[in-house]
Amino acid sequence: xxxxxxxxxxxxxxxxxxxxxxxxxxxxxxxxxxxxxxxxxxxxxxxxxxxxxxxxxxxxxxxxxxxxxxxxxxxxxxxxxxxxxxxxxxxxxxxxxxxxxxxxxxxxxxxxxxxxxxxxxxxxxxxxxxxxxxxxxxxxxxxxxxxxxxxxxx
Amino acid sequence: xxxxxxxxxxxxxxxxxxxxxxxxxxxxxxxxxxxxxxxxxxxxxxxxxxxxxxxxxxxxxxxxxxxxxxxxxxxxxxxxxxxxxxxxxxxxxxxxxxxxxxxxxxxxxxxxxxxxxxxxxxxxxxxxxxxxxxxxxxxxxxxxxxxxxxxxxxxxxxxxxxxxxxxxxxxxxxxxxxxxxxxxxxxxxxxxxxxxxxxxxxxxxxxxxxxxxxxxxxxxxxxxxxxxxxxxxxxxxxxxxxxxxxxxxxxxxxxxxxxxxxxxxxxxxxxxxxxxxxxxxxxxxxxxxxxxxxxxxxxxxxxxxxxxxxxxxxxxxxxxxxxxxxxxxxxxxxxxxxxxxxxxxxxxxxxxxxxxxxxxxxxxxxxxxxxxxxxxxxxxxxxxxxxxxxxxxxxxxxxxxxxxxxxxxxxxxxxxxxxxxxxxxxxxxxxxxxxxxxxxxxxxxxxxxxxxxxxxxxxxxxxxxxxxxxxxxxxxxxxxxxxxxxxxxxxxxxxxxxxxxxxxxxxxxxxxxxxxxxxxxxxxxxxxxxxxxxxxxxxxxxxxxxxxxxxxxxxxxxxxxxxxxxxxxxxxxxxxxxxxxxxxxxxxxxxxxxxxxxxxxxxxxxxxxxxxxxxxxxxxxxxxxxxxxxxxxxxxxxxxxxxxxxxxxxxxxxxxxxxxxxxxxxxxxxxxxxxxxxxxxxxxxxxxxxxxxxxxxxxxxxxxxxxxxxxxxxxxxxxxxxxxxxxxxxxxxxxxxxxxxxxxxxxxxxxxxxxx
Numbered sequence: 001x002x003x004x005x006x007x008x009x010x011x012x013x014x015x016x017x018x019x020x021x022x023x024x025x026x027x028x029x030x031x032x033x034x035x036x037x038x039x040x041x042x043x044x045x046x047x048x049x050x051x052x053x054x055x056x057x058x059x060x061x062x063x064x065x066x067x068x069x070x071x072x073x074x075x076x077x078x079x080x081x082x083x084x085x086x087x088x089x090x091x092x093x094x095x096x097x098x099x100x101x102x103x104x105x106x107x108x109x110x111x112x113x114x115x116x117x118x119x120x121x122x123x124x125x126x127x128x129x130x131x132x133x134x135x136x137x138x139x140x141x142x143x144x145x146x147x148x149x150x151x152x153x154x
Numbered sequence: 155x156x157x158x159x160x161x162x163x164x165x166x167x168x169x170x171x172x173x174x175x176x177x178x179x180x181x182x183x184x185x186x187x188x189x190x191x192x193x194x195x196x197x198x199x200x201x202x203x204x205x206x207x208x209x210x211x212x213x214x215x216x217x218x219x220x221x222x223x224x225x226x227x228x229x230x231x232x233x234x235x236x237x238x239x240x241x242x243x244x245x246x247x248x249x250x251x252x253x254x255x256x257x258x259x260x261x262x263x264x265x266x267x268x269x270x271x272x273x274x275x276x277x278x279x280x281x282x283x284x285x286x287x288x289x290x291x292x293x294x295x296x297x298x299x300x301x302x303x304x305x306x307x308x309x310x311x312x313x314x315x316x317x318x319x320x321x322x323x324x325x326x327x328x329x330x331x332x333x334x335x336x337x338x339x340x341x342x343x344x345x346x347x348x349x350x351x352x353x354x355x356x357x358x359x360x361x362x363x364x365x366x367x368x369x370x371x372x373x374x375x376x377x378x379x380x381x382x383x384x385x386x387x388x389x390x391x392x393x394x395x396x397x398x399x400x401x402x403x404x405x406x407x408x409x410x411x412x413x414x415x416x417x418x419x420x421x422x423x424x425x426x427x428x429x430x431x432x433x434x435x436x437x438x439x440x441x442x443x444x445x446x447x448x449x450x451x452x453x454x455x456x457x458x459x460x461x462x463x464x465x466x467x468x469x470x471x472x473x474x475x476x477x478x479x480x481x482x483x484x485x486x487x488x489x490x491x492x493x494x495x496x497x498x499x500x501x502x503x504x505x506x507x508x509x510x511x512x513x514x515x516x517x518x519x520x521x522x523x524x525x526x527x528x529x530x531x532x533x534x535x536x537x538x539x540x541x542x543x544x545x546x547x548x549x550x551x552x553x554x555x556x557x558x559x560x561x562x563x564x565x566x567x568x569x570x571x572x573x574x575x576x577x578x579x580x581x582x583x584x585x586x587x588x589x590x591x592x593x594x595x596x597x598x599x600x601x602x603x604x605x606x607x608x609x610x611x612x613x614x615x616x617x618x619x620x621x622x623x624x625x626x627x628x629x630x631x632x633x634x635x636x637x638x639x640x641x642x643x644x645x646x647x648x649x650x651x652x653x654x655x656x657x658x659x660x661x662x663x664x665x666x667x668x669x670x671x672x673x674x675x676x677x678x679x680x681x682x683x684x685x686x687x688x689x690x691x692x693x694x695x696x697x698x699x700x701x702x703x704x705x706x707x708x709x710x711x712x713x714x715x716x717x718x719x720x721x722x723x724x725x726x727x728x729x730x731x732x733x734x735x736x737x738x739x740x741x742x743x744x745x746x747x748x749x750x751x752x753x754x755x756x757x758x759x760x761x762x763x764x765x766x767x768x769x770x771x772x773x774x775x776x777x778x779x780x781x782x783x784x785x786x787x788x789x790x791x792x793x794x795x796x797x798x799x800x801x802x803x804x805x806x807x808x809x810x811x812x813x814x815x816x817x818x819x820x821x822x823x824x825x826x827x828x829x830x831x832x833x834x835x836x837x838x839x840x841x842x843x844x845x846x847x848x849x850x851x852x853x854x855x856x857x858x859x860x861x862x863x864x865x866x867x868x869x870x871x872x873x874x875x876x877x878x879x880x881x882x883x884x885x886x887x888x889x890x891x892x893x894x895x896x897x898x899x900x901x902x903x904x905x906x907x908x909x910x
Contacts (some may be wrong), residue, residue, distance in 0.1 A: 016430060016459065023459040027405065032397040033390015035580070036458075037531050038612040042846035045531060073390030087388040094380040094812040097820055098250025099387035100531045100580030106388060125855040132846065134531040134581050135250050136823025137816065138857035 001066055005029065006075025012062070021057040021065060022046045025072060033073035033103045037132070044131030047104035048072045054111040056130070073103035076110060085151045086110055089144040097135035105131045109145050118149055231277075231305050232261060234313075238333065238347030240267050243277040245284040246294050247552050248383070249530075249582030250820075251875040252813035253294050255382045257302060259810055263374045264306030264367060266330035267346070274382040279574040281555035287576070288553040290587050290690065292776035292873025295809060296738070299870055307364040316353035317344050369807050369868055376866070378812035383578060395550030395577040396609070398537040403605040404433055406598050407461040409468055410450035412617055413839030414686055416477035417449045421470040426453060429467065431460025434602050438594070444620070444687040445588050446564050452598045458609050478685035478839030482525060482624065485682050489626040489647045493520045497645045497678030502664040510641035510674025514632025517713045521627045521702040522900040524833035527619040527841075528691055529849065532580020533612055536595035539605035540565070545572045545596055550579030552586040564593045565600065583824075584690040588620050613844045620689030621834065623649055623660040627702040629709075637714035639707075639725055641674040649684035656681055657688040659695055666699060667740060667774060668707070670732050671725050686836065692824065693876035696775035700880030701829070701887070701901060704771040708888040709897060718770050718888070719753045737869055738777040744804045745772060747865050748781040752802035755863050756783035765789070766797065769889025771881040778877030779804040782822070784858075786889035792908045796826055796858040796886060801878055803862070806869040818878040819860040825882025827852035831904045856910045 001012045003024070012028050020039075025031040025048070034057055037045030041056035048057045049071035076084045083091075086109050096102050105128065112119055112127035119127070124142055133141065233241040242258035258274045261267075281287050286297055310330055317335035318325040327338050336343040369375075386393050411417070418437050426435045434454040440447040451470055455461035536549040545567055551557050554576040562569040579586055595608035610618075626647035634640045648660040655661070662677070669675055691697060711721035729743025749772055753759075756768060765787040772781040785797040799822045808814045831850045835842040843849045887898040890908075898906055 014431075014456070016463070018463070019457070019459045023457060027457040027459070030399065031390070032392050032399075035394075035531075036396065036533065036609075038846050039462075040612075040845055040847060043531065073388075077389060083388070090388045091380050091384045094378070094384065094816065096250075096381055096384055096387050097252070097816055098531070098579065098581045099381075099383065100250075100394060102387050103390050128854045132531065132851050132853065133823075134529060134583075134851060136820035136827070136852070136857065138823060138852075138854040139819050139860055140816065141854065 001063060003062065003066060003070060004068065005031070005070045006072060007079075015062060017061065017063040019062050021048065021060045021062045021070070024062040025057065031072050031074050035100055035103060037101070041130075042132070043101070043104075044108060045101050045104040047107040047131065049107060049111060052111065052114060054108045054130075071107075073107060076106060084110060085148040086113065086144065089148040089151065093140050093144040093147060095137050095140040095144050097137055101131060101133045105133065105141055109141070109148075112145070113149060113152065117152060119145060232265070232309055234309070234346055234350040236347050236350050238271055238345055239273060240265075240271045240333065240346065241273050241275055243275050245277040245287050246298075247287070247289045247554055247576050247579060247582075248276070249289050249550075249552055249579040249586065251289060251294070251582075251817065252381060252810060253289060254578075255379055256295065256809045256813055257298060258382070259374050259379060260299065260302040261306040263372055264303045265309045266332070268332040269374055269379065271333050276576060279554040279558055279576055281558065287555040288587075289582060290552055290584070292778065292876045295871050295873045296777065303366050304364055307366055308359055311359045311364060312353040312356055313346055313349045315356050315359070316349045319356070320344065320349075320352065372807070376808050376811055379810050380812065393578040394532055394580050395537070395548060396532055396535045396580070398548040398577060398607065400537055400539055400548070400605040400607075403537065403539075403607055404454045404456065404602065405458045405461045406452055406454045406595070406602070406606040406608045407465050407611070408438070408450050408452050408594055408598065408608060408614075409465060409470060410448050410618060411472045411474065411477055412841075413474055413477040413479070414444055414448070414618075415839070416472040416474045418451060419471040419473040421451050421468065423451070426464050426468055429464045431456040432464045435464070436601055438597055438601065440597075441564060444618075445590055446560070446593045447590070447597050452601065454598065454602045454604070454606055458607075461609070462611065480684055480686050480836055480839050482834070482836040485624070485649070486522065488682055489522070492647055492680050493626070493628040493645070495645070496676075497647070497680040499679045500676065501662070501679055502669055502675065502677040504669065504672065505674035507641055507643050507674045507676040511630065511632045511643070514634055514641050515713055516630065516632050517706075517709050519629045519706050519709055519897070519899055521629070521705065523624055523698045523701060524901065525624045525836060526622045526691065526828060526832050526834060527616050527849070528583040528585035528622075529616065529851065530579070530581030530583055530585055533615045534591035534610040535608060536592045537605065537607040538592070538595035538599040540596055540599040543567070543571060546575075547573065547592060547596065548575045548577055549589070549592045549595070550577050550586060551589055551592060552579065552582045552584070553589060557589040557592055560589055561592055561596055565596050583692045584694065585619060587690055590618075612846070616844055616849065617841045620658070620687045622691030622694075622697065623657050623684070623688040625649070625660060625698055627706075629702070629706045631706060631710050633710055633714040637711075637716045637721070639668070639672055639710060639721070642668060642672045643676045644678070646677065646679045648679065648681055649688070650681035651684055653681070653683070657684060659688055659690050661695060662699060663695075665732075667703065668725055671727065671742075686839065692821075693775050693879045696773060696876075696880040700771065700773040700775075701883040704773060704881065704884030705887050705898065708769070708771075708884070708891065712891065717759075719749060719758055722749055722770070722772055738872070740774040741779070744779045744865070745774060745781075748772070748779045748802040748804050751863055751865060752781035752783050752800055755802065755861065756785070756800035758783060763787075765893065767889045767893035769885045769887065769892060771884035771888060773877070773880035775880055776877045777805075777872035778874060780877050780881050782878075782881040782885045784882070784885040784889045786886060786893055788890060788893045788908070794830070794890065794903065794908050794910055796856070798859045798861065799882065799885065801860060801862045802865070803874065803878060804865040804867065805874050805877070806871040807866050808864050809871055814864065814874045815862045817874045818862040821876070821878035822860045822882050823852055823857050825879045826858065826886060829883035829886060829901050829903055830908070830910055831902050833902050833905070
């Protein structure tokens with residue numbers, strides 16, 4: 001199976017057709033930034049981009065996304081290593097506590113900003129509703145998204 | 155009693171022991187520790203020298219590093235390189251509480267290091283050298299405060315001595331700042347990197363002569379420092395237990411009986427073994443203790459998904475002779491019958507309750523709160539490599555020190571044959587004080603004969619936890635004609651595994667607030683039987699007691715038509731320590747301080763938008779004084795909006811302001827989330843909830859705005875992972891009463907018809 005991940009065509013061998021993209025990323029490609037939290041698309045820790053839109057990789061068979069563009073947290077920063085404005089804002093506002101959900105939060109937020117460069121609180125509520133943070137960093141996530149949106153205009 | 159039952163019952167002693175150990179480690183108990191801090195000089199590969207500061211027992215540490223050929227000493231707390239890099243090791247587990255940033259900040263402050271020169275590494279697990287290496291009870295900061303300050307101050311003293319010698323001036327003429335020593339008179343200066351080699355050649359200073367900074371001179375402490383792992387977190391680098399990879403490892407899952415205590419009778423092992431990717435499948439007999447290894451079936455495969463897929467076809471027949479038959483609905487019915495009477499055991503009496511209540515205005519209330527799981531977002535996992543006579547483990551744990559002892563004992567290995575690498579943990583909340591998943595991984599690796607990564611599913615995590623125990627309080631209280639609290643009676647109904655002691659987290663201190671502040675007081679207790687294992691959950695005991703006690707206090711002040719702030723301040727009375735000579739006890743002055751601050755910042759008494767109400771609650775736990783005001787509105791359909799929570803805390807001086815505020819903001823979300831909609835249904839020993847679809851953790855849309863204020867003082871700083879949580883639920887419930895006249899006496903709120 002050939003997958004296009006973070007701009008690279010990668011070959012994956014010995015993978016059952018039904019294997020969720022999450023486990024192909026983690027176990028076969030050693031891209032472990034995408035996290036397992038629930039396996040049933042409830043927590044959002046496994047969020048990646050499929051052709052630019054956020055999807056829960058625990059519930060998408062890898063075989064279904066062959067030939068499509070997948071972006072993971074490892075591919076969110078620019079090719080030159082420059083952090084995405086959201087990543088910079090996450091550090092600036094010290095968003096994480098345990099940090100386990102944050103890759104998924106960032107991927108959802110990045111898709112939101114691409115769609116809506118100036119999101120309202122209601123836009124954030126809608127776009128981020130699929131991502132749980134067990135530590136409760138929601139207030140800082142909201143603040144960091146607004147800050148990143150602002151920095152995009154500067 | 156069967157052996158299995160006995161094992162399960164005694165396992166709760168283990169949980170209790172963990173709590174006792176955590177709580178015994180107050181700074182007072184550790185007063186002698188600073189004397190055990192010492193310095194050792196050591197060589198560094200590449201010709202430079204480093205200063206290595208050791209904590210713990212000198213003899214052991216020296217023995218551990220006696221191999222002169224070792225160019226690099228992993229037991230060091232602090233290394234300063236000739237090129238100016240400063241490496242500080244953080245000894246305790248990082249579970250989201252921010253200790254990996256806070257501990258190094260304490261050393262860097264006394265060292266006068268430039269924080270931008272500091273790189274932080276996770277220390278190896280070696281309690282003989284590092285002392286306590288666990289995260290629990292909000293005890294990390296107070297127990298390590300003095301040790302870490304002295305480590306930093308000793309380093310600074312040696313660098314100053316080296317500079318003074320170099321310039322042939324008095325040490326008293328030298329100052330330090332931003333990793334530089336400066337001679338005041340001449341303006342000459344040398345960097346710490348330039349001085350490191352020379353400093354290492356000097357004698358170690360007498361620790362007693364070290365001068366620690368006054369709080370007013372802190373530069374780094376109290377400032378806002380972003381977490382040291384944040385860059386790795388936002389770029390998805392491997393950090394967590396689940397991210398560990400060992401060459402040639404296989405992937406394991408483990409199926410246990412859904413009712414704790416069940417054993418494997420039979421299973422379709424041959425069928426599973428033939429499935430794609432499956433390398434091995436076998437029965438694990440286990441030790442019979444939930445804290446170690448319970449019986450089950452392990453599947454080892456070429457990938458996590460191959461193992462999970464195979465498990466879906468696994469059919470196990472369980473022998474449930476000794477398994478739990480626990481029922482929450484049964485316990486609720488039993489407690490309701492007990493509510494009207496006093497408990498069989500009397501835990502505390504003050505004055506004469508019956509006489510006190512006789513002439514008082516009387517209020518009664520029966521409070522109920524459910525079992526809840528910890529549900530950290532990273533499901534339990536451990537990578538283990540059992541190589542016959544040696545065992546190496548990579549695991550997200552809260553008790554790295556205790557795990558070493560436990561795993562060695564369970565696997566029958568000497569402790570020095572076991573190596574544990576502590577990884578960052580995707581949440582703890584008390585769950586990872588237990589290391590059952592670590593023991594399981596070790597056993598599975600041993601039986602499989604290969605390195606394995608054991609991965610629990612979310613369903614495993616929800617169904618095999620050490621739960622926050624549910625419970626009940628039946629209150630009767632009275633106020634006199636002036637509206638002053640004069641009588642308080644609580645019949646606490648809890649659970650016990652052995653019929654003797656309450657389960658872990660299900661006990662109440664005889665002196666629990668307001669015991670020492672009411673003239674006529676009686677606390678009694680009844681214990682219902684329970685087999686399901688329980689354990690500490692963020693702010694154990696307090697997370698439930700505060701809901702009941704602080705809500706009932708509001709019932710009393712409301713009955714007396716008193717302002718609740720005035721009522722609580724009157725109970726606190728004159729500023730004093732409630733337990734003399736213990737500055738980690740409740741201080742009524744500090745309590746009054748946070749109550750007044752929370753009220754002031756929240757605008758207590760102001761005119762509110764229509765339909766809005768404020769609720770106030772206080773709780774003292776883990777040596778932290780916290781008062782919180784919740785602003786709530788409730789519509790005609792009982793839909794709740796939590797607009798804002800104002801938190802006021804006194805934990806002494808704040809180490810990392812950003813981290814401390816984050817903990818409080820998170821505690822409010824956790825407290826609201828749990829109070830609003832979280833509970834477990836337990837029937838026939840089984841937990842009915844399996845995943846987040848039926849365990850609705852709060853989402854961003856419903857997260858309130860949280861404003862945090864601290865009263866900073868010169869007391870020893872105390873932890874903030876837990877004490878901001880207990881006041882959340884009663885503050886919200888008290889606001890709901892003020893808004894609607896409906897008194898919430900059962901959690902979660904959805905039980906009483908509320909929604910968000």
